Amino acid sequence: MKGQIFILGLAALIGLSACQNAPSSGLDAQTERKIDALIDQMTLAEKIGQTNQLSSFGTADAMAGVISGGGVGSILNEVNPEVINQMQRIAVEESRLGIPILFARDVIHGFRTIFPIPLGLAATFNPELVEQGGRIAAVEATASGVRWTFSPMLDISRDARWGRIAESSGEDTYLNKVMGAALVRGYQGQGAGDPTCMAACAKHFIGYGAAEGGRDYNSTYIPERQLRNVYTPPFEAAVEAGAMTLMTSFNDNDGIPATGNRFLIEELLHNEWGFDGMVVTDWNSAGEMIAHGFAKDGKEAAEKSINAGVDMDMMSHNYSLHLEELIEEGKVSEERLDEAVRSILRLKFQLGLFENPYIEAEKAREVCYTEEHLEAAYRSALESAVLLQNEKQTLPLDASKMRTLLVTGPLADAPYEQLGTWAFDGEPAHTVTPLKALKEQYGDRVKILYEPVMSFSRERVSQAALDRLTARAKGCDAVVVFGGEEAILSGEAHCLADLNLQGSQSELIAAARRSGKPVVTVILAGRPLTVKRDLKHTDALLYAFHPGTMGGPALADLLFGKAAPSGKLPATFPVTVGQIPMHYNHNMTGRPANGTEVLLEDIAIGAGQTSLGCTSYMLDAGFYPLYPFGYGLSYTTFEYGAVQLDKQSYTTGEVIRASCVVRNTGSRTATEVVQLYVRDLVGSITRPVKELKAFRRVEIPAGEEMKVEFELPVSELAFWNIDLKKVVEPGDFQLWIAPHSAAGEAAAFAVTE
Ligand code: GLC
Numbered sequence: 001m002k003g004q005i006f007i008l009g010l011a012a013l014i015g016l017s018a019c020q021n022a023p024s025s026g027l028d029a030q031t032e033r034k035i036d037a038l039i040d041q042m043t044l045a046e047k048i049g050q051t052n053q054l055s056s057f058g059t060a061d062a063m064a065g066v067i068s069g070g071g072v073g074s075i076l077n078e079v080n081p082e083v084i085n086q087m088q089r090i091a092v093e094e095s096r097l098g099i100p101i102l103f104a105r106d107v108i109h110g111f112r113t114i115f116p117i118p119l120g121l122a123a124t125f126n127p128e129l130v131e132q133g134g135r136i137a138a139v140e141a142t143a144s145g146v147r148w149t150f151s152p153m154l155d156i157s158r159d160a161r162w163g164r165i166a167e168s169s170g171e172d173t174y175l176n177k178v179m180g181a182a183l184v185r186g187y188q189g190q191g192a193g194d195p196t197c198m199a200a201c202a203k204h205f206i207g208y209g210a211a212e213g214g215r216d217y218n219s220t221y222i223p224e225r226q227l228r229n230v231y232t233p234p235f236e237a238a239v240e241a242g243a244m245t246l247m248t249s250f251n252d253n254d255g256i257p258a259t260g261n262r263f264l265i266e267e268l269l270h271n272e273w274g275f276d277g278m279v280v281t282d283w284n285s286a287g288e289m290i291a292h293g294f295a296k297d298g299k300e301a302a303e304k305s306i307n308a309g310v311d312m313d314m315m316s317h318n319y320s321l322h323l324e325e326l327i328e329e330g331k332v333s334e335e336r337l338d339e340a341v342r343s344i345l346r347l348k349f350q351l352g353l354f355e356n357p358y359i360e361a362e363k364a365r366e367v368c369y370t371e372e373h374l375e376a377a378y379r380s381a382l383e384s385a386v387l388l389q390n391e392k393q394t395l396p397l398d399a400s401k402m403r404t405l406l407v408t409g410p411l412a413d414a415p416y417e418q419l420g421t422w423a424f425d426g427e428p429a430h431t432v433t434p435l436k437a438l439k440e441q442y443g444d445r446v447k448i449l450y451e452p453v454m455s456f457s458r459e460r461v462s463q464a465a466l467d468r469l470t471a472r473a474k475g476c477d478a479v480v481v482f483g484g485e486e487a488i489l490s491g492e493a494h495c496l497a498d499l500n501l502q503g504s505q506s507e508l509i510a511a512a513r514r515s516g517k518p519v520v521t522v523i524l525a526g527r528p529l530t531v532k533r534d535l536k537h538t539d540a541l542l543y544a545f546h547p548g549t550m551g552g553p554a555l556a557d558l559l560f561g562k563a564a565p566s567g568k569l570p571a572t573f574p575v576t577v578g579q580i581p582m583h584y585n586h587n588m589t590g591r592p593a594n595g596t597e598v599l600l601e602d603i604a605i606g607a608g609q610t611s612l613g614c615t616s617y618m619l620d621a622g623f624y625p626l627y628p629f630g631y632g633l634s635y636t637t638f639e640y641g642a643v644q645l646d647k648q649s650y651t652t653g654e655v656i657r658a659s660c661v662v663r664n665t666g667s668r669t670a671t672e673v674v675q676l677y678v679r680d681l682v683g684s685i686t687r688p689v690k691e692l693k694a695f696r697r698v699e700i701p702a703g704e705e706m707k708v709e710f711e712l713p714v715s716e717l718a719f720w721n722i723d724l725k726k727v728v729e730p731g732d733f734q735l736w737i738a739p740h741s742a743a744g745e746a747a748a749f750a751v752t753e
Helices: 029-041 044-050 060-068 081-094 118-123 127-143 163-167 173-188 224-231 233-240 262-272 288-292 298-308 318-328 334-350 361-367 371-384 434-442 463-474 505-513 551-559
Strands: 005-007 052-055 074-076 102-105 201-205 245-248 278-280 386-390 404-408 447-450 478-484 519-525 540-545 638-640 655-664 670-680 691-700 705-713 731-738 747-751
Touching (some): 029 334, 044 334, 081 102, 081 361, 102 334, 118 127, 127 173, 127 361, 127 371, 173 691, 262 298, 298 318, 318 334, 404 434, 404 505, 478 505, 540 551, 691 705
Parallel strands (some): 005 705, 052 074, 201 245, 245 278, 404 478
Antiparallel strands (some): 386 540, 638 655
16 A cells, blocks of 8 residues: 555553552651651641641741741642742741652643643643653742642533533543543652652542532432542553552542542552552541541541541641541551651652751742643644534635635633643743734735634623624635633632533624624633534634643644644533533443434324434433544544454453554644544443543544554453452453544454363
8 A cells, every 4th residue: 555654553552550569758768767766756736747848928927936836747838949949048047857848839831931721731642741841840930949740630521511621531431541640640750859740739639520419519329339430540650660659539429529539648658559558638638538427526527538548638738637636646657657657758858948948049940831842732732622623624714815814702812711621830921812813824815803702701792793893704715713712710619500502702793794794603611511402503613722832823823734633532512501410431221322323303293202212312402512532533534444453352361453554634644542442242231332442642644544543451451340359351352443432344253261
């Protein structure tokens, strides 16, 4: 075949399987002895002080007392390097034992240089790029004194109503595993001894994304088997990758708040996975066990939390208020306290804080916004954008054939909103917006007109304003509408019951359509939105999950074809919010949809009762999503050949070698994310209709083809079965190599004993 290139696929042998023995803390025996000696010198109050984490009061003076008295072990939310040095000097030079403070911050998708929100990073299906972004965030943050980030967030998110889907890597367990491990590696760099090592914190342990009704902080009901099959693998992978810390989640699962759940921390995390790092609560999640009705007061909350295995108390103050009494009463052992303190001191030694507690504050900003950092943020924004519709090949726009482009919409020039949620330390002044980029990069060839019409995403505007847009568009060659969400409409505590575009955005897209000119809609949002009603008014739809500092240049280059979109959806896009929760890796059920579904508009008036033969779907929305997990178009087309397997049956210790010839049948070179899915047809429990097991980004020149090969150990088919044992069950399987989760022809294979 012309131009056939062989690619040895990404072996799933990269060891993301369950960790049997997590990496140790990497400290030598001498350091361990130092820790023992230090603990021996510490008073009870000093030990308790190390377990206390406080949010910065803003100045060193304000915190001088609690620091010099050894009453705090970690401070979060201080990012002024001078203030950090001042606080550290008090700890090291004025407290009795001179134990340094560990400074922490939510560095979630960049520190100063802001990358796309994690949901967008997941859409790149490019773990190497995500790792690079994590490394850049660590270099920028550690230069300012931040040595611990509360990231990666590994909550499996199947519900777009939940605002924190923005911070997640979406609905798929494998994608969360890969992206979480990549961020851990990026943040921690060379690990112990690396001054740019920023301790990772795998969070929120566990199940937080399954909040009932998609309402933040709500209860979850995840049985242990599903917990182990769906929710724990990303945390296992993070621990395997060497994550130094974990954070407990706010939710009560099956009635037990994670912060008081001994099974999760002692049994699963420490005993089964061999994790020897440190566990911190979420913000006041210990104290919130009182509201949960799981603790009668702060004292019982502290007792339940530390006895469950939590080492550090973020901002509930209950450890510092009650541990001394609890130990005197024998409700908490001093050995347990020593364990907690040991995990905290180990972390500080691993980060080199005892040897080098201070930073060169005057140099902190030199490492921020460098060309390399901005280029990585640009590439991340480029690869995170997902092309969802492209009627009449409207995109890419051709600058050589266009005189005037009209730009409109509330997200065209919104430097703060474009950064997305959890971008505390990003600076909007550094944001390059789409409007700015279009003018700077293409303004010499195309006249860029700007008529925002809306100044923020929730704004309702008059029909007159919309009509003016229509009239102005008639004099242009095309219209690009930049819509989506303000940053505050997603993220923690910001959940939505309606996922349609807010304000007059849909009317704005329709107004553009009435001009008769080509319409392109670009959405910058923190979650999947229900955009079905907008599709008829736009020729092309490009989805950019809040793309960060360099979102503008990336989107401009995608719009004018300097680059082709390669992003794929990390979460299912529902037709309507009523379909949620909705995810591709669902169970078959006993009545799977089969295409015979009768929709509302097809039901006769006075129709008789029907149920026999009916299937699982919604009368007013059908069964299928608007766009499935893994979906994304390109500026070219790809054709997938039949899946080839090296054998028809495998034993559990073997490796499945699967391949597929992918051909670029279009006219331009482009990158495709080739995805490998598996289905276990019959199990001791019902199994998902599909599960992503590997993927590979491949660039294929126009007109050429590539044989993409995967190596999948049969052991990767293991799951927690009816006996709660993790096994590969013999039987029949199907395997797809496809462009997304709803495409492709399956190849069959069997697993024998
Ligand atoms: C928040 C979040 C958590 C974050 C912590 C510190 O409430 O739940 O993800 O890391 O507090 O800001």
